[in-house]
Amino acid sequence: MNVKVGLKTHVLENNRTQAAMLREKFAGRTLVVNMTGSPGAGKTSILEKIIPELKKELQVAVIEGDVQTSRDAERIAKMDVPAVQINTMGGCHLDAKMIAGCIDDIGDMPDILFIENVGNLVCPAEYDLGEDFKMTVLSIPEGEDKPLKYPGMFRNSKAVVMNKVDLLQYMPYDIDKVEKEVRGIQPDIHIFRVGADAGSAAALSDWLKEELQEKRR
């Protein structure tokens, strides 16, 4: 078991070095958001809601991590923003080396770069991609127990999107309790509630613009 732990430490250490180089590249220019969440939580759908608003005044680009298809990248490309696809070929998370290997494909550095990670609440929590912060999408139908069952992801996130809140009326789900549990894991977290209509993501778009301004200050 020691061998396994040692190996993982080495992998994470290498990743950290690569992530630091990426962070240097993005410094003072590009806000980088590492989007995480379960399969089907709605990461791509959130991007479809906020990008039309953000691109009115900002350059936006997306790196799409998928196990093997390019379905999400095609959805993003329809919004007429640069979208680059990374296929992990079975891997369950993105790492900094994968980002470094494709970052030049998006052309000029955008104002905001979204990196949509592979759908997984476990491993992506541990891999720094040079981002400013992780933003986790948590959908109502996943059930109330997810923050406490997968605390690593929430501890490492600066924002949580409570998604599909329009389904609250059809299932037992105490959203106030869940949000309290999220804050119990990460007291400084920003929480946004988003439903089916695009307008419900307006506060999230506004906050991302503020975060970009803050980074450039």
Added chain:
Amino acid sequence: MNVKVGLKTHVLENNRTQAAMLREKFAGRTLVVNMTGSPGAGKTSILEKIIPELKKELQVAVIEGDVQTSRDAERIAKMDVPAVQINTMGGCHLDAKMIAGCIDDIGDMPDILFIENVGNLVCPAEYDLGEDFKMTVLSIPEGEDKPLKYPGMFRNSKAVVMNKVDLLQYMPYDIDKVEKEVRGIQPDIHIFRVGADAGSAAALSDWLKEELQEKRR
């Protein structure tokens, strides 16, 4: 990259050897079902629906894989069947060695052993736990695209539970199309539709009893 691939091959090879030993232990006696699915797909809920029915005539036990809590094992133990907890301490899947390390804790070999894997549609697909088959739980709110985005899991499954079908009326979801895509990946797969009421899982319980009889024939 070759080093990485080589290492993974080695890990999977070791796992296969350990899984074969477990399979020998279960031979002719215990039907072992490796349950997989996204976080929140409803793996534990499915067990809560079928175990009360199965335990009327069979010995049932459950191994619960979780990243760090014992919440699911507590839910299972309420049904008065043996439940053993494995915490992967951050790991995103169970492996055969973890099962071998706790198998004696469940006491006498049951008729049916459910192993509830960590919520993840990627890595658990590759790890043989000595099971008879994998059964993947796919919930409607995860969206229609999951089989095509995570085909490895469906290719390696003998059964799929389409869960939370009572939500079909509230969202656009073509279940016939999705099931057709699942069969496109794995033509011999058994598909069960399950909703909020316990009775909707009756066909699944019946099929599991038949699979047990088949194994003992």
